[in-house]
Amino acid sequence: MTIKRMLLASIAIACVTAPVSASAETADKKIALSNNYAGNSWRQAMLTSWDKITKDAVSQGIVAAADPFTTAENQATEQAAQIQNLILQGYDAIVINAASPTALNGAVKEACDAGIVVVSFDGIVTEPCAWRIAVDFKAMGESQIEYLAEKMPDGGNLLEIRGLAGVSVDDEIHAGIQAGVEKHPQFKIAGSVNGDWAQDVAQRAVAGILPSLPEIKAVVTQGGDGYGAAQAFAAADRPIPTIVMGNREDELRWWKEQKDANGYETMSVSIAPGVSTLAFWVAQQILDGQDVKKELVVPFLRIDQDNLEANLETTEAGGVANVEYSLEDAQKVIDAAM
Amino acid sequence: MTALTAKPWVWSFAAAILVWVITVLFTGGSSSVGLSQATLTFAAFSVIVGIGQMFVITLGPGNIDLSVPATMTLSGTLALKVMDVQDSMIALGLLIAILVGVAIGIGNYALIKLLRIPPIIATLSMSFIVQSCAIWTNRGLRIKPPETLSDFTTSYSFGVPNVALVALVLSLAAWFLLEKTTYGRWISAIGQSSFAARMAGIPVDGTRFITYVLCAVLAAVAGYLLASFSGGAALNMGAEYLLMSIAVVVIGGTAVAGGNSNVPGIWGASLFMFLVVSMLNTYGFGAGVRLILTGLIIIAVILAAGGRRVAR
Structure with a gap:
């Protein structure tokens, strides 16, 4: 008890004396x-x-x-x-x-x-x-549609993979994507699933909805779900759309393989x-x-077509x-x- | 017909077929093959963990294994790390996964028996230890599975996904174990009355011990397959399968109070659980509505199955 009291006392002293030398x-x-x-x-x-x-x-x-x-x-x-x-x-x-x-x-x-x-x-x-170091998640979502609008001016059907339902980040990125689609009405969100920011959950959800979807031109994502989506498309024998990636090493490596094989183009964004x-x-x-x-x-x-290799090199395998x-x-x- | 509707597992299959039809109608039938294959693939993982959980729940009130997700994560992580993308190590990887399962099962039962901790607490604390081991092993870095193994888990034989065939073999073994062996009789007897079972001379502790090990091993095998299927182990890969493993047991018509279980129901329920989410996604419901409807549909199926049993 006395030791505890001494500790508390010393903490109190530390707290009192701290501001003096803080400058x-x-x-x-x-x-x-x-x-x-x-x-x-x-x-x-x-x-x-x-x-x-x-x-x-x-x-x-x-x-x-x-x-x-x-x-x-x-x-x-x-x-x-x-x-x-x-x-x-x-x-x-x-x-x-x-x-x-x-x-x-x-x-x-x-x-x-x-x-x-x-x-x-x-x-x-x-x-x-409190101080806040925030990420503009809405802009992150919108940037995906901006990129796609530039890449495919004719637009087309999109599949949206959302994160964990009920988390504010998911709502913000989704709001950004929606704002982007409103600005570029040539795009239509044909399907939406929750991938919980995890490859296996995304793969499972995409595999379930894919048989019922029309041709998909692009997949907009929230990070951590791109590779799972790519695998689901491959398993269903469907043409691989432009899948926006989320900076995971397996996503980047898959993108690099596709880029070398057939000139596949996309972008990757995350914090x-x-x-x-x-x-x-x-x-x-x-x-x-x-x-x-x-x-x-x-x-x-953000990682783009031209700095993919450089980023892949500095990313730890599996990280x-x-x-x-x-x-x-x-x-x-x-x-x-x- | 009455004999058929009296089987508790019929309802999960009926629900699965109904949901399948509704989903396929959305595209006028063109999605039937694709949807069936996807359903079989993903149901396979739920079936494997569900069977293990079913054996544990059969042991009677209070018996449950909450360490399933952590076990899947650790076995997937360790096995892939040991195999390190080499085809020659596939068998060794599987052995590692099984050993992980055996070790966790022994640990679980040691906590339950020696320290007299209730299973729900014992397996939960075990899952923290196991999950920390998984983090410590590889700090969340994804290692790719060996080529041959990943090809095997993602391809089909005669149009049926290979993982579904693996799940089928394991289910047949489980069915045989449950229905045709003394061990199967013992766990049902313990579930109905552990006191009576002990008086009848059944080795209650030994049987419970084997059951917890069996559940952990099945979870470990599911983790090994899932990690190979999805291109690497992730620290949160098992998270989905905790509630899933319990839900498929209950929806499948196994008595929650123990003592009465069936293997076919696990299949019906696993197919149903995947199809429900696919159906609601297909019809474009938002996440909130989707979760509410999933809950309501599950309640409806359980009521239908339970209502029959009361009427009987």
């Missing part, structure tokens, strides 16, 4: 990553990037610690409890990939009230006291898992006393095309928002 130095600051899910290759790449960049930062003495924490069950309640623990453990900043945009607001507010900097990314939180490292640097900059806008935008990572951000990149993003 230029972050060497004694501790940053935590609160992550809601680790069960797919994108999240694994995200954690690996975090590990790589923050280990360097810690060994160079830029920050004192940068510990990642992942919840087991992808539940907002569990993550809220985790954030409360992180508050008690005396972290100076918490970087969050949130299970829900709204359900964590209470816990986030508690953290803010305790003087902790909260930066959310990818899965952002709406609580006004780089390394966005976690951008969030880390933004948190570090805020702790350093920099003036940072609450709303930041991170560009999505996801990735970019890790440096302190300078973060400063650029911060300045761009000013």
Whole structure:
């Protein structure tokens, strides 16, 4: 009990004394990553990037610690409890990939009230006291239709593969695709399935609807589902349409094979898992006393016909095309928002 | 005819055929071959995990295996890593998958028996351990299956998908085990009354142990096939199959309270589960409506099957 009390006391002292030295130095600051899910290759790449960049930062003495924490069950309640623990453990900043945009607001507010900097990314939180590094998912959806409109001016039937029903990212990308189709009415969404951002689920859903569909000119996707769609088309002996890919290595490799064999053309778009490292640097900059806008935008990572090979080379076999951000990149993003 | 409608599995087949007809009508019949082949392919995976779950559920109230998805993921991940795209390693990969299943089954029953943890908690905690092992093994990187294996799982013999033939062989073996062997009688007896079974001299612990191992092995084999079929193992590849494995058992007419199960129903239910989603997708329902309708249709089928049993 006394030890616990001493610990709490020392944390309290640390909290009280911290703001005094905050203006230029972050060497004694501790940053935590609160992550809601680790069960797919994108999240694994995200954690690996975090590990790589923050280990360097810690060994160079830029920050004192940068510990990642992942919840087991992808539940907002569990993550809220985790954030409360992180508050008690005396972290100076918490970087969050949130299970829900709204359900964590209470816990986030508690953290803010305790003087902790909260930066959310990818899965952002709406609580006004937190910073948000958002991706313009709607633009990501719309860019797919823009690309197709340029490539096939006559238009045609589209198959849309959506993500996980009920998740805000899915709604936003879908809204972008719909906006694109309204602008280019020569395209018609002939069928829509949920692929849950997973190859095998997408393959299963596409195989089920494909026999009932007319000729499909292109498949618009949300990432992680392109290769499964390609396999379903091949299994049904249908001509392969233009499938928009989502930066996974197997998708890119398949695209490369098709490109070499018959000049297949498409594009690939997703967010780089390394966005976690951008969030880390933004948190570090805020702790350093920099003036940072609450709303930041991170560009999505797009791969086209001409830079396919270059991206394929730098992507780990079986992984996801990735970019890790440096302190300078973060400063650029911060300045761009000013 | 009365003999036929008295069989609990008839309803799942009737529902599957009805849904198939409605789906095919959308295109005026031209999609019948394509849809049938796709249905058989994807139903095969549900059948394999469903049979394992069925044996466990037959053991009586409280018996369930929640480690099915994690087992599929770990066996797929490990097997593909060991095979490393070489055709000569296919048999070894299958052996690894089976061993993974055996190990997880032993682990599950050890938690249940030695630590006296209820199966639902024991298998859930086991699934966390197993899933973490899968993450740790390969950190979510996808390794391609060997060429021959991937060709086998994605092609057809006499117009029937090979994976469906594998599922058929496993189903026949399961049916034989359930209906024609002492072991099959034992699990039904335990499910009806484990106390009476013990008094009758049935080795209750041994039988339950074998059943949990059998379920894990079937899940592992399904994971091995699914990973080879879909071009690599993914960390979330088993997620779909937790509720699926339980749903096909229940819709297939197996008593949830245990003691009474049947293999044909698993097939009817697996075909039905794939077709329902395909039908609703085909008619262009949004995700929300689709989920509600799926739920309602499942309730209707279970009521139809259950209602007959009461009337009898």
